[in-house]
Each structure stands twice: as C-alpha cells, then as structure tokens.
Amino acid sequence: MIEMIETVTRIVSINTSVGKGERKRPAGRAELVPDHGIAGDGHAGKWRRQVSLLAMESIEKMRGKGLDVGPGDFAENVTTVGINLPVLPVGTRLGLGNALVEVTQIGKRCHSRCEIYRQAGDCVMPKEGIFVKVIEGGLIMDGDQIKLLEGEGE
Numbered sequence: 001m002i003e004m005i006e007t008v009t010r011i012v013s014i015n016t017s018v019g020k021g022e023r024k025r026p027a028g029r030a031e032l033v034p035d036h037g038i039a040g041d042g043h044a045g046k047w048r049r050q051v052s053l054l055a056m057e058s059i060e061k062m063r064g065k066g067l068d069v070g071p072g073d074f075a076e077n078v079t080t081v082g083i084n085l086p087v088l089p090v091g092t093r094l095g096l097g098n099a100l101v102e103v104t105q106i107g108k109r110c111h112s113r114c115e116i117y118r119q120a121g122d123c124v125m126p127k128e129g130i131f132v133k134v135i136e137g138g139l140i141m142d143g144d145q146i147k148l149l150e151g152e153g154e
Helices: 056-064 115-120
Strands: 010-016 029-033 049-054 078-081 091-094 097-105 131-137 136-142 144-150
Touching: 010 029, 010 136, 056 078, 097 136, 131 144
Parallel strands: 049 078
Antiparallel strands: 010 078, 029 136, 049 131, 091 097, 091 144, 097 131
C-alpha cells in the first residue's frame, strides 16, 4: 500500500550540485530535461538514476539521531513531504509540478561510507531514497505539488 502521509504531497526543496557524491545546495527551481534529468546537475545523464528523491520525513529521522542535516545534505535532487517514497513500485509515475517522471530504482548500494554514516552510524539515502527518469520535462519549483500516477510506467 502506498501511504500518503498528509493531504498535500509537495516538493520541499530542489537541490543541485555540479559534481557527483557531494551535498547539494537548495536551488528553489530546476528544469527537468526528458531522458536526462536536471539541467546542470552532476547526476544528470542518459541513465536510469537521472533524479534522486528523498522524503523530509527521512531527513527528520536523521535529525532525531542528533545530526544537523537538511534538504540536499544526502545528495538528493528533490526533497519531498507527504509521500512514502520507498514503497513506490518501480514503474510508478509521478507528476512533479508540470513534469512527469518514472520510478526506476528504490534505494542504492552505498559503496563508501559517507560522512553522514560516519557521524550517525546510519544513512537513510541508500534505504529510503528513490531514483527516477524524466519522461516529460518542465520547470519544477519548491512548493510544487506531487501527483501519484500509479501503474502507468513500464
């Protein structure tokens, strides 16, 4: 069952960085490019992990462990609220603002323990982060609504 935590699911923060494997900085808005990802972001490209999403609820778990973390600190492109991301099946489509994305991967293997893992002994991104590819591009902004479009993907 896909759990909607609050009545309005939305984007809390759009985060970008030039390189891979680094914390991202809040950008406020971004252009999603079909079959590429976020224009100018280090993770963009013609692969299945074009854009990463992590829930604010997951970040709050890490804050509960005493870490001073916020949106972008887990290298996620889109910080969300109100949707249980890791239970979305691969192939689920989401409307992010006026763009359309499709879930391609739930979680990821953590090849090297990041600074957050060393500080807390845990990290939420490998277990609770998800990855999507861009089907239809468009501008996304902080505060945009997220629409769940189950079962429409491949």
